[in-house]
Amino acid sequence: MDFGYSINQSSKIDMDRASGDIAAQVLRYEPSFAVCIGCGACMATCSAGRFTPFNLRRLQLMVMRGQTDSVHAEAEKCMLCGKCRLICPRGINTRNVLLAIHHFTAPAPTLDIR
Amino acid sequence: MRQRFIYDPFVLPFMAGFVFIIIYLVAGIISAIRELPCEDRKKLGKSIFSRKIFVSAREIFMECLIHRRIFRRNRMLGFMHMSIAFGWFLLIVLGHIEVRLYCPERVNLPYFPIFFRYFMMETDSTLKGSLLFFLMDAALLMVLTGIGLALYKRINSRLMGMRRTTKLKLGDRIAMYTLWAVFPLRLLAESFTSGISGGSFLTRGFGLVFESFVSNEALIRPAWWAYSVALGTFFLAMPVSRYMHIPAEMLLIVLRNAGIKSKKTNAGYGNIELYSCSRCGICIDACQMSAAARLDRKTTVYFMRMLRRQEGDIEAAARQCLMCGRCVQACPVGIDSCRLKQNVRRSESFFSPVQYRYFPPTETIRTDVLYFAGCMTHLTPGIGKAMQTIFGRAGVNYRMMDEGGGICCGRPLMLSGQEKSAAIMIEKNTDIILQSNAELLVASCPVCYKIFNEEYSLPIPVMHHTQYIEQLIDRGAVTVGHTGLSAVYHDPCDLGRNSGVYNPPRQVLRQVANLMDTSHERGEGLCCGGSVGNAVLTGDQRRKIARDALYKLTGEKPDILVTACPLCKKTFAGAGLQQVEDIAQVVVKAME
Numbered sequence: 001m002d003f004g005y006s007i008n009q010s011s012k013i014d015m016d017r018a019s020g021d022i023a024a025q026v027l028r029y030e031p032s033f034a035v036c037i038g039c040g041a042c043m044a045t046c047s048a049g050r051f052t053p054f055n056l057r058r059l060q061l062m063v064m065r066g067q068t069d070s071v072h073a074e075a076e077k078c079m080l081c082g083k084c085r086l087i088c089p090r091g092i093n094t095r096n097v098l099l100a101i102h103h104f105t106a107p108a109p110t111l112d113i114r
Numbered sequence: 115m116r117q118r119f120i121y122d123p124f125v126l127p128f129m130a131g132f133v134f135i136i137i138y139l140v141a142g143i144i145s146a147i148r149e150l151p152c153e154d155r156k157k158l159g160k161s162i163f164s165r166k167i168f169v170s171a172r173e174i175f176m177e178c179l180i181h182r183r184i185f186r187r188n189r190m191l192g193f194m195h196m197s198i199a200f201g202w203f204l205l206i207v208l209g210h211i212e213v214r215l216y217c218p219e220r221v222n223l224p225y226f227p228i229f230f231r232y233f234m235m236e237t238d239s240t241l242k243g244s245l246l247f248f249l250m251d252a253a254l255l256m257v258l259t260g261i262g263l264a265l266y267k268r269i270n271s272r273l274m275g276m277r278r279t280t281k282l283k284l285g286d287r288i289a290m291y292t293l294w295a296v297f298p299l300r301l302l303a304e305s306f307t308s309g310i311s312g313g314s315f316l317t318r319g320f321g322l323v324f325e326s327f328v329s330n331e332a333l334i335r336p337a338w339w340a341y342s343v344a345l346g347t348f349f350l351a352m353p354v355s356r357y358m359h360i361p362a363e364m365l366l367i368v369l370r371n372a373g374i375k376s377k378k379t380n381a382g383y384g385n386i387e388l389y390s391c392s393r394c395g396i397c398i399d400a401c402q403m404s405a406a407a408r409l410d411r412k413t414t415v416y417f418m419r420m421l422r423r424q425e426g427d428i429e430a431a432a433r434q435c436l437m438c439g440r441c442v443q444a445c446p447v448g449i450d451s452c453r454l455k456q457n458v459r460r461s462e463s464f465f466s467p468v469q470y471r472y473f474p475p476t477e478t479i480r481t482d483v484l485y486f487a488g489c490m491t492h493l494t495p496g497i498g499k500a501m502q503t504i505f506g507r508a509g510v511n512y513r514m515m516d517e518g519g520g521i522c523c524g525r526p527l528m529l530s531g532q533e534k535s536a537a538i539m540i541e542k543n544t545d546i547i548l549q550s551n552a553e554l555l556v557a558s559c560p561v562c563y564k565i566f567n568e569e570y571s572l573p574i575p576v577m578h579h580t581q582y583i584e585q586l587i588d589r590g591a592v593t594v595g596h597t598g599l600s601a602v603y604h605d606p607c608d609l610g611r612n613s614g615v616y617n618p619p620r621q622v623l624r625q626v627a628n629l630m631d632t633s634h635e636r637g638e639g640l641c642c643g644g645s646v647g648n649a650v651l652t653g654d655q656r657r658k659i660a661r662d663a664l665y666k667l668t669g670e671k672p673d674i675l676v677t678a679c680p681l682c683k684k685t686f687a688g689a690g691l692q693q694v695e696d697i698a699q700v701v702v703k704a705m706e
């Protein structure tokens with residue numbers, strides 16, 4: 001099983017491509033997003049992760065870093081089962097984080113958030 | 115009795131309001147029925163010409179007039195509603211009887227029964243007349259008692275078993291105050307007139323008292339004017355107030371008994387549900403989000419109001435709900451508000467057909483009984499192990515459908531409004547089930563059980579493990595002893611209230627433990643707070659709900675709290691020191 005620990009493929013941070021907008025929007029919609037410590041519990045329990053290299057920890061990190069190009073397609077793989085919310089030691093409302101990431105990275109808005 | 119007048123200008127305010135409301139209601143009913151989908155209209159047509167119409171008539175009498183469901187919740191509250199509704203109904207009926215008896219030529223004047231005492235004078239005290247006078251006064255007294263209680267409820271709602279009441283808006287307030295004014299004004303008007311028209315214990319009595327210090331003659335017309343204005347204003351304010359529930363509920367009952375359900379939020383049946391909400395506020399106390407997490411303003415009554423007025427962030431309001439069904443159970447009108455919320459959520463769907471392309475090809479598992487543990491059971495593996503022990507002991511040929519983790523049942527997605535995405539899972543899981551040739555599907559998680567039953571079209575029966583264990587014990591396939599433990603059973607929302615499975619877990623538990631009663635069981639069962647129906651509730655709010663529920667359930671200090679849902683088990687386990695077990699685990703203990 002690919003635990004996806006090798007998330008630091010490059011040490012170069014490209015500020016031209018990084019955008020903090022999405023992280024800020026997700027944070028505003030679901031503030032508990034801020035307290036992730038990257039422990040990886042969510043991805044160890046993930047229902048989708050059993051079938052595909054899907055990784056919520058990595059997804060959240062990418063959003064935080066502003067590397068959001070592939071984030072939307074990734075977020076779509078989630079089945080919203082909610083196991084990660086129960087397992088997260090920081091009590092992050094992961095389902096809502098996923099819905100928010102999905103919404104704020106979509107080409108057209110998906111949630112009606114005012 | 116003799117007729118004094120046939121018309122007076124003071125009837126105009128009443129007539130204006132009356133004509134307006136009749137036109138408004140007829141137009142409303144026509145447009146509501148036109149908005150129904152074709153199949154629903156057919157259902158309605160069929161039901162009108164069947165026995166169902168009598169069922170509806172009876173229900174309208176019991177609920178709209180007597181308010182039986184409110185009586186069951188709280189006697190005082192029921193008495194208040196019944197006094198106003200039934201008393202008013204009697205006034206209208208008796209008023210028409212009076213007109214038919216004493217001046218049948220005026221039956222086609224809608225205002226005549228309303229202002230009967232002004233237009234008619236007493237010439238001789240016939241026995242018939244005095245009986246009707248007595249009944250009219252009794253009905254008026256009944257309404258006035260109800261209004262008195264309603265006033266008192268605004269000051270002290272606890273008398274009627276309500277901790278919180280609805281915060282009303284302007285339209286509601288105008289209609290409410292005018293409604294409260296109508297009947298005291300009628301009492302005044304009839305009392306002042308009672309010297310001429312006659313009256314019974316109430317109106318004649320008050321008339322005599324007033325006579326001793328004011329000139330009744332001079333006050334007659336002002337009092338009738340005030341009465342007419344109050345009635346007219348009430349009718350004019352009705353469409354923007356909660357009192358639309360009076361006509362809407364009758365229509366709702368007829369449509370519901372025809373088997374119609376809401377499909378859209380602001381059209382057809384859904385719209386009638388919105389108008390049927392009397393904003394009684396009974397759902398506020400029922401909701402644990404308000405009781406435990408102080409989210410009073412997020413409860414159903416406010417959601418219904420926002421939706422009806424199309425104001426505020428309706429989508430956010432629809433998301434802030436555990437979908438536990440407690441408010442639906444408590445609602446005296448029988449409004450399926452969870453369905454309305456689901457209808458709103460559905461509108462936010464973000465479907466992308468590529469999203470679950472990673473699902474592996476279906477591998478064929480051949481078996482008799484297929485066991486679906488579910489995502490949540492994989493988080494609390496003790497339940498899955500217990501089930502496997504039970505299957506093994508019973509010698510059942512079974513296979514796990516989601517060994518090591520499977521595809522989600524789709525209900526969490528559905529509850530987030532993603533019904534199309536959920537459909538992909540439904541399709542995939544159905545495929546696995548069909549390929550297995552199994553005769554029975556057993557699920558451990560009530561969330562999965564509900565969707566398997568309602569949204570999958572499976573050719574085989576689906577059982578929750580509580581039902582299955584009951585059957586195994588009945589058949590003698592497993593034998594159980596008694597654990598000697600005292601136990602309280604917690605009804606999971608999706609198994610109890612939302613699927614109606616109440617008895618099997620109790621049957622099983624009575625054999626293996628000392629089952630204790632609580633006041634929070636069956637339909638009144640609590641939500642653990644862990645529900646996948648709500649994605650926005652914070653961890654803190656969830657914890658408050660869980661602690662509060664745990665506290666209420668374990669007041670009698672049972673040895674174990676037993677539930678039948680992995681999510682409830684996990685949520686309660688994190689909320690306190692109480693030992694929480696799944697029913698399957700208790701049964702395994704009792705087998706040893």
Ligand code: SF4
Nearest residue numbers: 036037039040042088
């Ligand atoms: S389990 Fe929680 S804290 Fe750990 S990586 Fe996942 S979201 Fe972050």
Ligand code: SF4
Nearest residue numbers: 046078079081082084
């Ligand atoms: S909700 Fe999504 S990310 Fe979380 S465990 Fe389930 S599939 Fe994985």
Ligand code: SF4
Nearest residue numbers: 391393394395397445
């Ligand atoms: S939804 Fe039902 S319980 Fe709630 S206020 Fe409306 S009528 Fe009352």
Ligand code: SF4
Nearest residue numbers: 401435436438439441
């Ligand atoms: S379904 Fe439950 S959580 Fe939602 S409003 Fe009703 S009582 Fe509250």
